[in-house]
Amino acid sequence: MRVVVGECQVDYGGRLTAHLPMAKRLILVKSDGSVSVHADDRAYKPLNWMSPPCTMTVVEAEGFDGLSGVELDPRIREVWVVKARNGDILQIGLGCIELDRCIELGVDPGLQKDGVEAHLQALLAENPDTFGEGWTTVQREYMTAIGPVDILARDADGGYVAIEVKRRGEIDGVEQLTRYLELMNRDPLLGQVRGVFAAQLIKPQARTLASDRGIDCVVVDYDALRGMDRAEERLF
Structure with missing residues (x-):
């Protein structure tokens, strides 16, 4: 799992559109390919996410032409473009990063039912x-x-x-x-x-x-x- 904490702008395009302005958030990239963006509340649900299967590409912010009509915050240094098979796109623009760490969790035994x-x-x-x-x-x-x-x-x-x-x-x-x-x-x-x-x-x-x-x-x-x-x- 990759754990990133930093300033980001998040935009979703496809069957629906959503915009999160620049703010400090937690981003999780899991081994199954899923990407999710979290605030410091709402424990049971991320602010936005892309479920697997999906692909992620990292590009430089300068000269990047992403989702139509979306203007990148000038503080953004790089952009993560996460694409689903159905054409939906999760676009994460990253500014100042405070933590970027990969952690190996291993195989989870799953929830044990009583x-x-x-x-x-x-x-x-x-x-x-x-x-x-x-x-x-x-x-x-x-x-x-x-x-x-x-x-x-x-x-x-x-x-x-x-x-x-x-x-x-x-x-x-x-x-x-x-x-x-x-x-x-x-x-x-x-x-x-x-x-x-x-x-x-x-x-x-x-x-x-x-x-x-x-x-x-x-x-x-x-x-x-x-x-x-x-x-x-x-x-x-």
């Missing part, structure tokens, strides 16, 4: 009709370039659905599923993939963010899936 969460995932994979009639499980731990999706399923219409399973549903879980969906929707073999965020309890903030991202939320009953909660034995 016993309940792992069992919940297995039960949902065995009982895909929890999400709707006619649903089928395609694969557990479906691998993407940034990690495994808990369950890949098909709905009653045959469409692919990525399901992220948590014991307690919070904002970071929604963000995790969002990143998976962004990659999976670039795969022509899958086509349009929608997302389902499943948990025993989903916090209101996570539900709001999921709704904004077009992700469905499903609250699941762990005891019922285990066969311990028998409806015919209930008094109420």
Whole structure:
């Protein structure tokens, strides 16, 4: 991973446009090729980013003719041009750099699910009709370039659905599923993939963010899936 702290101007062009004026920020270039720009707040989301696969070119600021209509701050010394396959461009103009360091993190073992969460995932994979009639499980731990999706399923219409399973549903879980969906929707073999965020309890903030991202939320009953909660034995 390359870690850079310094003054930068950030412009995004393509399906949408965005501009961040010159300010001191943190830039991360990860081994998977992703580039993200962070402020000293908003812990769960960068200010702007480009997901892999993408390419990055570094050019001198002098004489550089970048995104149409974008004027570079005179303090900029070099420009990072990050291009995605779909033609989107993330343009980062760098001025004074205070830190530029490469750090080898090694292979990450990934998030270790606790016993309940792992069992919940297995039960949902065995009982895909929890999400709707006619649903089928395609694969557990479906691998993407940034990690495994808990369950890949098909709905009653045959469409692919990525399901992220948590014991307690919070904002970071929604963000995790969002990143998976962004990659999976670039795969022509899958086509349009929608997302389902499943948990025993989903916090209101996570539900709001999921709704904004077009992700469905499903609250699941762990005891019922285990066969311990028998409806015919209930008094109420």
